Amino acid sequence: MPGEIESAQAIVPASPPAAVFPDDDPDSFRQGYLNTAPQGIDARYAWTKNGGDGVNGSIVDVEWDWLLEHPDLAAASITPVNPPLEVADFDKAHGTSVLGEIFMVDNNIGGVGIATKSRGRVSQIKRGRPDGVLEAIFAAINAMEFGEIMLIEVQVGGTSGQGESRWYPVEIYDRYYNALRLATALGITVVEAGGNGGADLDAPIFVDSGFARSILNRNHPDFRDSGAIMVGGSTSAVPHRRVAGDSGGATNYGNRIDVYSWFENIFTTSIDGNGYTSGFNGTSGASPIVTGAAAVMQSIVQANLGFKLTPLQVRRLIGISGTSTFDPAFDKLGTQPNLRGIIDGQYLNLPPDLYVRDAVGDDGNPRSGAVTYTSPDIIVRQTQSANPAAQFGAGSGTENSDALSQPIRPGQSHFIYIRARNRGAAAAQEAFADVYWTRASTVLTPETWQRIGRATFPAAVPTANVLTVSNVLRWQAPTDATDPVFIAVAGSREDPAPLTPPESSSASDLSRFFRQNNNVAGRSVQAATLVRAEEQGSNVFTSRFAVQGAANANTRFSLKSRGQLPLRARVVLRAPLDLTRALGIPLRPGARAKGAGAADIPLHPLAVTDIGEGVLAQGFSAECELVVEVPQVELLDEGIYSFIISQEVEGEEVGRITFLFTN
The missing domain is CATH 2.60.40.10 (Immunoglobulins)
Structure with a gap:
């Protein structure tokens, strides 16, 4: 992990009246992962701090099904981002146990979640879809904001460079990697289960290209970083050790694993028996512990500093002052989060922004x-x-x-x-x-x-x-x-x-x-001085730019302009005919520009012009030219004028060019 952060003036999170009362939750003593390090993440200490109950946190769990009506979850008011929920009873136990670790309500039954006051939502992987996992990830992305946390409770089958079938984290496949990278680029902290394949992630893995590549080895040229926090699993007993064994019953490991937590003996909610279990396991069980810790961190920062950490800040800080395994060089699991160490070390009070x-x-x-x-x-x-x-x-x-x-x-x-x-x-x-x-x-x-x-x-x-x-x-x-x-x-x-x-x-x-x-x-500002054309008594400006389609799919766009030019200015958009056809731009008689394949489209100099709307093909690009002519008598001394070309998707502006003129 990075070295120490320089000292600075900071406010240590206050210790308000306790926000969480675990003692009246009769089974909370079974939740050893809540305890002080080295056993657990010391959530109990964080609960005594302003924001430490997770009240400012927000989490979306991506998987198949849950029992949201569980008596220890119902009051958490967890909702789906992609309703309605489909019934997948054979996955309901898994999702219910995941949510319990984070959200078990602070009441007088069962246990209590790590970030019990955080906002909880779920994104369901729908059965029978071409790629339900990818759709669920994008449903979550589209519903989330900067500083929120996405938990990926999915692993995928893959093949090691030695030809062995293993369970791997989802990002070994390009489509999932790109989705997670997009999420982190948008400010969403992603916590990704590292998988139960017992695999060394430093070693080559067969990927979409059909070649074995070391895409999860930080020290290899093939490495690629999604930005996600990748989680491994350890024994519950101290000193923690990597859980080894066959694929399906052992944690993956390697230098891509950022942090770890319990792989076994996790007490949480269940749909079986009395509604609880002490046997939840796997990186599916370790990842919610890390997710809860991340939500508590974000909540404390928001409560004390008024902003949220970036995904890469969370990833950097969550392992600082953490608990190492018995043999770090062999286990290759990083550290287990230690909220007391993070808080008392003032790491949450000292981030620059x-x-x-x-x-x-x-x-x-x-x-x-x-x-x-x-x-x-x-x-x-x-x-x-x-x-x-x-x-x-x-x-x-x-x-x-x-x-x-x-x-x-x-x-x-x-x-x-x-x-x-x-x-x-x-x-x-x-x-x-x-x-x-x-x-x-x-x-x-x-x-x-x-x-x-x-x-x-x-x-x-x-x-x-x-x-x-x-x-x-x-x-x-x-x-x-x-x-x-x-x-x-x-x-x-x-x-x-x-x-x-x-x-x-x-x-x-x-x-x-x-x-x-x-x-x-x-x-995206084209700055220019209007140049006088003596023979015309006007100032003329021209600039070239491209109108782009989306890189991912055919997309319906609208093109608009907005002017702040003198009223008698003349503005023309010179556009290729394939763009005018795609956007349904009507051409007036004589609109064809000199030379084949282009047309001149007049634009209002002092108002909004709806230029056109239509579908642009994936990867479409059209080279256009803006021509602005302003009569000299219209110019004011020290005047500043502007003209904007903008592009929209369903009423949302997604890009613009500003032309700024001085004289």
Whole structure:
């Protein structure tokens, strides 16, 4: 695990009147996993802290069935995200036991859940579907928000590099890996059962390509990271040891396993006998313990600091101060969470929260509504600043200016600066921003992003929202970098940069990635000075950009424009005919542009224009050109004008380009 976090001023979580009273739950003494380390995760200690009952947590369990009416679960008001629930009685016991570990109600029967006050929901894997597991994961993603936790209670069959059939975590298959990576990219913490295959996950596994690859070995070039917290299982007895044996009865292990907990003898709810069992087991039993710990952590942070941890922060912190197994080098299970160690070590009070604004007024909270991609904190200049902090930083007078960037000159050198703030409780050490560029487009699909490099900060980014400017990042603009868009993904040692979404993400999910992650920002602004054309008495501007289809499927889009130009300005969208046909754009007589295959579509300079709506094929891309002509007499001194082209899915804006004009 990473090293110690530097000290900082922080408030230790208060010890309010006890929020959980386990003593009147007659079977809580059977829940050894609640006890102090090394036996358990010390949930009992966390319950004495503000937020330690999980009241600010939210969890969705993905599996087949549950008995939500169980007497020790009914008052938890657990609901499905994809109703109605189908009956799958042979799986009901499993799901009921999983939920009990987390949500058993603090009443006077049975036991008590680790995060008993957290919000609980379930996403059911429907039988008879082409891929019920994938559908259930996406149903959960679509219902969840930043900071919530998804529990994957599924394992899949696979083949080891030695030809042995084993049970593996779901992410060995591309479709599940991409779904989990998308979830973590959107700010959802994923807890994934590591599987009961008794397999060394460091070794090669046959994957979708038909080749054996070491995709779960962090030290191998084939490794790929979904961002999920992967859970292994140990003996319940102390010292904890890896549960070994044949596939189906033993935990998987390896350096991909982040944390572990009990694989056996777990007391929880059941549908059998008296409604409880002391025999729930497997990584299916270990994963809810870890999930409960994660929910408690998120709840304490929310209660004391007012924000939620990112998925990678949760993964980093959940094993700090944890309990090692008897033989860590042999067991390869990571550590068991120790909530007392995490709380008393003040790790939950000291995370930085680095953010880059997506627009002026952005305060670092997850955003609702459209993403404007007008970040004032991505600054691209034609000349290098002699003193970036004085010119662009706190006290410069330019803190809220979104017009600091200059037009791009293809083939020429440019100088990039990233600004960031930190609203967390500790300085952001070793802060950075990875910067990308792509051709101007209405949808910023990740496969088109081209990495420029990493902008580092000259010192730790301090707390209290002090606007801090990075060191310069030099960029030689390629000759084809006309009208580029820029993306910044920031991070620090204790606030890791988020994983980017998979290339198969939908347009809506890409927009959500920018909206939900406060350390991700885009600048899709084409800055230009209107150039006077003397012979016409007008100022003319042209810019090329692409209208994109989604990368994952044929998708119905609408295209709109909104102008803030002088009324007598003339605006034309020059679009290829395959786009006009796809979006049902009616063409007026004489609309054909010079040259075959394109048409000129007039747009209103000072109002909204519904350009068209229709289905764009998967991977569709159409090169368009915007032409703006403004009569000289219409221009005001020091005037700033804008024009926006935006793309929507079912009324939700998923991308835009802003054209910003000065004279």
